[in-house]
Structures are given as structure tokens and as C-alpha cells.
Amino acid sequence: MVRLKYWFSGYSGPYTYEVFDSSSASVFGVVNANTSTNPEIVTGITGGSYTVVITETASPFCASTSSVVIASPLDALSVVATETSNVSCGNGQGTITAVASGGWGAYEYELTGAATVGYSSNGTFTNLSAGIYTVNVRDAGGCIASDGVTLVIPPPINATVTANTPLLSCFGDTATITASLVTGGQGSNYTYTLNTIAPTASTSGPQTSPVFGNLRAGTYQVVINDGYNCVFTSANIVIDEPTPIQASLVKATSQTCFTGTTLTLSATGGTGTYEYSDSSTFGTVIGTFASSVTFPVTDGTYAYYVRDANGCISNVSNEITIDPLPALIVNLDVTNATINCAGDSTGVIVATAEGGLGSYVYTLQDTAGNDITPAPTQNSPGVFTDLPVGNYQVQVDSGDCLTTSAQISITEPAAPLTAGGAGRARGSSAPTGGSRHPPGVGSPRRLQS
Template sequence: MCRGNNGQITLTASGGTAPYQYSKNNGSTYQPGNQFTNLGAGTYQVILKDANNCVTPAQAFTITQPATLSVVIGKTNVTTCSGATNGSISVTATGGSGSYQYSRDNGATYQTSSTFSDLAAGPYQVVVKDGNNCTTTAQTITITQPAVVTLSLSKTNVTTCFGANTGSISLTASGGTGAYQYSIDNGSNFQPGNQFTNLPAGIYQVVAKDANSCLSTTQSTTISQPSALSATTTATPVSCYSGTNGSISVQVTGGTAPYRYSITDGSSYQTSNQFTGLSAGTYHIIVRDANNCLLDAPTTEVTQPDAVTFSISQTDVACSGGNSGSITVSASGGSGLINTRKTMELLFRPAINFRI
């Protein structure tokens, strides 16, 4: 039976004169029943007497008890991740008698294995019973779990220039267990550092895992970029051959304002988008935005008109003193209408020189 006061002695009487009385304490006290119950371990001196007070010699009966049934919690493993069901409890029983059975729900159910596995975090009431159905006092064992792995975006930097790989992402993890690793491709690849640099613009799925490979919730972050720099130019030609009054105007979109402009292959820049005082020629213009992103504007040509040239033909006066002479001027080059003038009033006179 179980350790404690649950032993019993049952007697069977014969002979003498009924009814009988029974004693378990060497005749100090008697009872009419032939069964003594709720006895503790020990030696009892049993005597029987009949109706005529005839007694039997005392007989010694010894009640033994098993060793105390006890339980030792060998190991309690916490769950590896928050919300996981991979905790376990290992139990070692001693004492009692027969084979043991084990319960983690205060005796509601039992199993023959001394290990409970696939457990969620929480308290468990562990009880052991032996072959006599003797049970231990319930022990409360708690399986703990780590905090949830959480991930926060410390900083996401945009790329400075369109198409550049200058973006970056900084991550910070907390909770979980041990050292963290970080991923920006939804867990396909991890690295121990929480800084990701040299990234192009795009959408990134960031996640962290701890030493137990417990994962944080995936988050989406976007590295943006400025729009592509674009420029158009408008040239104003030189008005006269070999002049220096040509100009170029630059119109820029995209990038990050303000812009600066160079007509000297980047050796110097100006804030104005107008280049003036230019002679005829082909110009290479570079645009630089606030992030030092560069754009080669379309090669721009400042043109000039051809040089003005002319030729003169004359018709002499037919008769001395007459006014039938003439001068013809043929001009080319320049632009627009060509005006001719002479240095003195054109009154036809005999034999006179004109300057055109």
C-alpha cells in the first residue's frame, strides 16, 4: 500500500465460544470487529478472546510500508521562441512500489514516460503515482519563454543620385535570445551586422532572428531616389561674325535642387543657368545638383553668321559732264537685310569718286 496510516490486519477466529473480541495492543483494548484498519507501519500484538473470556496467546503482526514516494524534476526546458510549443519537463521518481505513471495536469491524465515534451510556456502541476496508486503531492513547474523578437528600423537613407547604390538601412532588434542576425531579403540571407549599405533604390523586406532562429515579424521599407537629372539647352547665336554676344540657357529637371552649371568641363560652376558673352563654338555643359550628382547636358553649338562681303561694279559717265554713271554693290554674308551707304550724298556729278 501507500506510505502512511493505511495498513490493516484481518483476523479469522475459530473454536471457543462465540462471539469473539479482538485486540491489537496485547489486550489493552478490544473491539468486536475482526479487522483493524488505518494502521501505521509497526508491530502489533494481536489477542483474541471468546464469550467466556478465554484468550489466545498474543501473536505479533508487523505492518511494513514502502519508501516514501517522491519526485525530482530533472530538467525543465524553456520554449526556444515566444509562442512555440517545444518546451519539455523531465521527471525522476523514487520510492513507492511498482511502476510509475506521470501526470502534468495534477492527475487528470497520466503517461508512462517520465518526459513531457512539446509543451507551451506556462505552469504545470506534476504528479507521480506508483503501482499501488499512491501519489505524490503536486509540484508546480513553470516553463518560460523568451520575449518576442522585435525589429525596428533605426534609419533608412535614400540614394543620393538616380540609379546610384548609396542607400542604407539600419536595424535594431530586441527580445528573443542571444545574438541577432539581420536580413533585408525576407530571410533568404542573414548577416550579423545591423547596417546595410551600398543599396540601390527599391523595396526591402527586413527581418531579424535570434540565437534560436526565432524570427521577428517581417517589415517592408523603401529606399527612394530622386528622379533622373535631365537638361535641355537653348542657344542664342552670335549676331555678327566673330562676335561674342552669343548665349546658352539651360533648363534642368529631376535630381535635387538647387543646381549649378559649368561650361568649363567642371573646373568651375555658376549658379545661373544662363551663359552669356559667348563666341561661336560648341560647348560641353555639366549640371551638378545639391547632392553632387552630375549630368552631361546635350552638346550645344552657338552659331554665327558668315562674314559680310561685297563687290562693286561701276559704269562710267558716257559723255563728259554727263550723269549717266552708276555704281552697283553686290553683298553677301551677315544676316537679315543688307544696307549700303556711301560717305557723301549720292548726287551724280561728272567724274567723282564714291566710298561705299
């Protein structure tokens, strides 16, 4: 809108004026005025061609008509101010850009409000903090237009960050951490970074997905960023795991002649009650136990897998082989099981045991199984000396194993040795009776039970 200004001369007093547009239509109707206000200013007129009729309402009652053309730009001056970058979560980084149009051109821009910047040809205002601003634009004709902008600090980013489980089922399993319900900041354009704090510090990302998978036990932290440089850091997220299942196999008791071998299988780690099998597929579950189990076995090789209440399976235990118990036997050396001279007690029986459980105890018996009393001398285990003529057997004890040798007879000459009769040369008597071989000489015999 523009103003029409006109002056009076040669008349003073009251008058009327009426303004007609190019179509001869009255713009305001008849308006009363007085030369006491001179010049008269008519406002509210747009650009165009007008005719003004002035009539004196006092003597001499003259009238005057004038034409006037009011120049105008094609469009009214206007300005649009917009926020072109946010102040960010750190504040002080906002930008307002103003673009003017219409009017007479040659625009100058001014910023007022939370910050003031004087008129210049630059319509971009930077490094602005949060607040209310007005941008004024002035054209070459001195016309001014304005627009307002409010810069706001974005709300802080907030999110819920959780692991799908705080405790893994099995040692070595993995978990997933997800950031959800993300709000604040720019409202979009979020990126996600995973910081591993323990056991070994590392960083993964940034990425646009809020999901981090295949995570082993450890301590983690999720950082969320956006285009406004807003930052959210989650609390530490701890993923625990049970200790690994360790299976151990020991021989609880060794086999004897009357009892079998027993093994004890024990386990640590994992969760809850254990079950065990000789196959990693657990096609057959042999039994269950809380911390250990003892069971009998026969000869063979044994190793077991242990599975806990969560279905976690241990590595195979150590291996134990149970060999067959060797039979207890007695070997006899009867080389000296003879009496050299009738009536002597010089017989020797040597018994040597094999197999069984070791720790052999030798007992000399008669053939009825009665222990010889008093017990004969044993210079070393199994060596019986100073034995008289008779029938014997040797019993061997080895733990709870027991065996008896074959029977042995200690013999002597049929009659005592006597001197020769008449007719022999002196000093050349021939012996009768007694052994044909001196002690230790002869053909040895070896008996085995």
C-alpha cells in the same frame, strides 16, 4: 517514507510501543496506544531493520519484542518535468517532457492542469497551449511523485527599424536599414528578411545580421522571425532621392560685329543652389545660379558640369561650338560698268556680299559716302542698273556689320557718234566716239572691296 502495521491478539486494553532502529536508537520514543485501534499503523519510517517492543500497561503486563525488515528502493521516487518546446506565438505547440527516477521503476505518467492525459508509459505531452500543468509519476510500488510546469505564450517580437536617411543626398546614392532594440519572442535566435515593395518587388534574406546596406531609393519592409515561429513585420520604410540633375546649354544670343555670343546654362533636379564648372572635378567654379545663368563667350566649344548644394554632380551638358564670325566682304562685277553711247545711262554694277550676318542690304553711294538719290534701280539685291557716267561705291549692311566696296568708275565714249564726211562711199561712214564693243561684249572686270 513507509508505514509499519501490526495486529494485536489475546489481549485488549492499553499498551505502549517503542521502535528501535538497527543501531538500537529509539525512533519515536515510547508511544501510548490501545487495542481499540487494531491494527496499529506506524508512519514516518524509512526502509531498514527495526525492533518493536510492545508492553501491556494492564494486567497481565506482558511485553513482546518483534523484529521487522522494511524493504525500500535505493532512491526515493522523483520526477522532473520540463518544457521542451514553447507553445510559440501561435499557441498550441508546447511540449512537456517528464523523466522519473528512483522508486520501484515501471513508471507511468499522468498530466493534469490546463489539459489532462491519463497514466501511460509515455512521459512526453505535446501540442499543449499556455497554462499551468502538473505531471504525476507512479512506480510499480504505487508510489507517486509530482512536478509542475507553466507554459507561457512568449511576448510578441518588437523592434525599431529605421533607415540611416529618409532622403538620399544625390540621385543614385544608397542607404542602410537597421533593425535595433529587438525584444520578445524567443529572446534570441532572430533572423531578418528584407522585402522590397517598390520600385520592383523582391526579397533578401533571411540573414542573422539586422543590417541591410546598399539600398537604392524605394519602399522596404523588414520581417523578423525566431525559433518560436514568432513574426514581426515593420511598417513600410520609404527612402526617397532627389531628381537627377539635368544640365542644358543653349545659345541665348548670337554674335554680331559689335556684340559677342551669350550662352544660357540651366539646370533642374538636385537640391538647392547650383554651381558650374567646365571640369567634372570642379577645380575651378565658374559661378553659381538658382535655375539658369547667362554669360558671354568667345569663339570655341563649350560644355559644363553642374553641382548642387549636396555636392551632387550632373552629367556634362550638351556641347555648343561658337564659330568665328566671317568677315563681311563685297565682290563687284563691273563687266557692264561702261556707257555704250555718250550721254546714255546704261551702266550696270553688280555687288555680291559674303560673310557677316547675311540678310544683306545694298546701297549705292558716291565716293564721298553719300547715298545716290533717287536710289538707283535694283532688279535684284546688289544689281544696280541704268547708271550714268560717274564714280561709285557700294555699301553693304548685314545686321550691325557694315562694309563699303572699292570705288567703281562708269565711263562713256569721249564724243557722240557722228556720220562720215566727203570722199566716202555712200553708206560706208565710219563711227567716231562711242564704245568699241556692243553692249555685253568686251573684257569683264571684277573688283573686290
